[in-house]
Amino acid sequence: MPLPLDLYVSILEHLPAERVEYKGGVSTLVNCLRANTLLREAALVPSLWEHHYRVRYLHDEHVNKSSPEASNWRLIYAERRRQDNLALHLLNEIVSQREGRCRRAATLAAFSFDVWDVLDIECSLPVPAVFGSNSTAMVAPHALTRRFWASSILEAISRRSAIVQWGSLANRDTNHSVSFVDAFSSLSCFFGQPPQKTPSLLLELGNLCHGYLVKHQCCLDPEMPEYNLPDICTKICQFMHDQNFGPVQSTQFYDISNHFPHLYLTTNKLSIPISLVHIFVSIARHPAIGVPASPVEFPARVLVHVSSPPGADDFLVDVYGAQTKPILSLRNDIPTMLLRLGVPPDNLSQYVSPCGAAPMLLRAARNILSSFRNDASRSTTQSAIYAAVCIHLLLTNETQLVGHMLSHLDLDPIATATFLSDLLPLLRQGCRNLLETACRSTLELEDQQAALVHPRTEEVHIAHYVGMVFEHRSYYYIGCIIGWEPTCLATEEWQTTMNVGNLTRGADQPFYHIVSLDGAERYVAEDNINPIALTADLALQFFQELPVLPKYFSDADIGRGRWQLSPELQRAYPDDQHDESDDIHSIVKTT
Structure with missing residues (x-):
């Protein structure tokens, strides 16, 4: 039943x-x-x-x-x-x-x-x-x-959401406004973070600060006589200090992590002034706290402007220097600070007025580019540069500067086809023409390379194969081959710079496109390739160090001591995956 x-x-x-x-x-x-x-x-x-x-x-x-x-x-x-x-x-x-x-x-x-x-x-x-x-x-x-490809599309979707949001800042005909907090939070979208991630972290921080203020008996009702805005702002600075937020050490000032909220809210809490201001303003404007705080485009160091109730003076907050004197008087402290910086305080309002999202984004973009120039370790990623370039494209029409930045950006075809294409209609004519030309060139080159097939022939002997791991004979770095050509196809200028003529066989030998463990993609002569076997430990190291690796390889064939090619490389190099004569153990033995 x-x-x-x-x-x-x-x-x-x-x-x-x-x-x-x-x-x-x-x-x-x-x-x-x-x-x-x-x-x-x-x-x-x-x-x-x-x-x-x-x-x-x-x-x-x-x-x-x-x-x-x-x-x-x-x-x-x-x-x-x-x-x-x-x-x-x-x-x-x-x-x-x-x-x-x-x-x-x-x-x-x-x-x-x-x-x-x-x-x-x-x-x-x-x-x-x-x-x-x-x-x-x-x-x-x-x-x-x-x-790899799923992650790439997610990154494009996330970046696209930032472009749409920032686009309203660039459109002078729209009434839609974007707050400083929201615009700055979208910086993390360029690292593939969903747009809800940073606001969620900031909301949680605001909730914690509200509890902290209540515990310390701060009055948060502006209608009450004991309401004390400077005291509340000081307590917010103390809360941030208790949460381990504070000024970064001078040696780490140009770390790229200082510019992106998902990083300076979690793993890199010691950060630069503009990032700490982003956190402070978000906390202060939390619905349960309600402090009217805004960033200030102050020389050398971003400050916070706080609007006081009628009858009281507005004031500024130095979040970066909060441990010494967070509250700054517009009458007494600011003129002195401006003189110390060599700025005549004739037009005081220019340096103390609340600032919108667009100037702060441009300041952030300049900071990112400065980090790129000054960071000796070159830890700056393409994601950070994309963010800086997109901000300049949207919010300026400085074609010379934008053209210079685009010439130094290795445009990715997927980025070009997705969020950069979405960017085009939002730009003014000069910047639009520059980006359109760069995008067209990138996509045309991608179409050409996608159609190429590299079969092995009896006429040209290619000693090595895609998927092989090697040690460079002169520089001893470890890399793996992701492509090859029968002879060197690099420009004469590159060949001269790299002393190709001094090699035993010069340019008339196979050259290999490789990616090394340090993340660099290089072009290497066959003379400089010393084959080694891919071990399980080395495969894991490649996987952990090289996010781009899965684009080229789908698995590690430890038995044959080599990588298994991705579908893309299998089609481009059809004879390199299954040829049993390329067993790495026999190659190493003969060499």
Whole structure:
């Protein structure tokens, strides 16, 4: 005798919800839909699907709440899964085919946060055990490469959201305003952080500070006679100090981590003035605290302007120097500070007035470029440079400066096809022409390279192969080969600089495109390549040190001592993956 319907529903309510579907109860619900009439009727109950939806989909801002299906969680779930399948189909094609990849990436990125969750799940696919995975789940084909491209699209989506937000700052005809806190928080989007990440961290910090102020008996009601704004601001500075926020050491001033909120809110709390001001203003403007704080475009060091109630003077806060004297008087302290900096205080309002988001973003962009010039370790990443360039493109029309920056930026084809293309309509004519030319050139070159195939021939002997690991004979760094040409195709200027003519065979020998453990991509003569075997330890080191590695290789073949090529390289170098004569152990033995 079958059980009553409500009992089946009660049983299905206890199915576990997991973000990855095959681990959770959604597969059971789907199987029930295909079973007998009673189980199907039970699985059709919309409320059963809500918990599974909320666990899987953390980004649901694009769900149409006004549609007739808005209250039916099963239909909402089914629609999101339909979009997931479209996204996965495009991702499969991006992984397997370089030709047309940019067009597919642009289509996928345009889905925006509707496909964020499914791509985020792809980024956590189990990887082979050699890369440190302790998962017992089956490893999907080309899992490493799928993770790489899924992450690349997520990064493009996140950057695109920052471009859209900052674009309203550049559009003088729009009434939409972006706060300093929100605009600055979007800097982290260039590192692939979702736009909700930094506001969430700041809100949590504001909640903690509110509790701190209450504990220290600060009155937060402006209508009460004991309301004391300078005291509240001083307490906020003390709270930040207790949370380990403070001025960075001079030796670390140009660390790129000082410029991006997801880093200086977590691992790099000792930071530069403008970043500490971002934190202070966010805390001060927390709804439960309500201090009218804004950044100030002050020379040498960003300060905070605080608007006082009628009858009291406004004042500034020096968050960076908070441990000595955080509260600065507009009448007494600021003129003295300006004179000390060699700035005549004739136009005092210029240096003490509240400042909007756009000037602060430009100041941040200049700081990022300064870090790039001064950081001896060159730790600045392409992500940081993209942020600085996009800000200058949007908020200035300095074509000479922008042209100089673009000439030094190694434009990525995916970036060009996605968020940089979205940037074009927002720009003024001069900058738009520069970016349009750079984008067109990048995409044309990508199309040419995507169509190239490098078969091995009897006429030209290529001693080594894509996927081989080697040690440089002169400089002793470790690298792996990601491409080759029968002769040196570099410019004469490059050959002269690199003394190619002094090599035994000069330029008339195979040259190899390589990526080394230090992250650099180089062009190396065959004379300088000393083959070594890829061990499990070395494979793990490459995986940990080189985020770009999975673009080229899908796995480590420790038995043959080499990398397994990604679909992209398998097509470009069809004879390099399966030729048994390239067994590294025999090559090392003969050399």
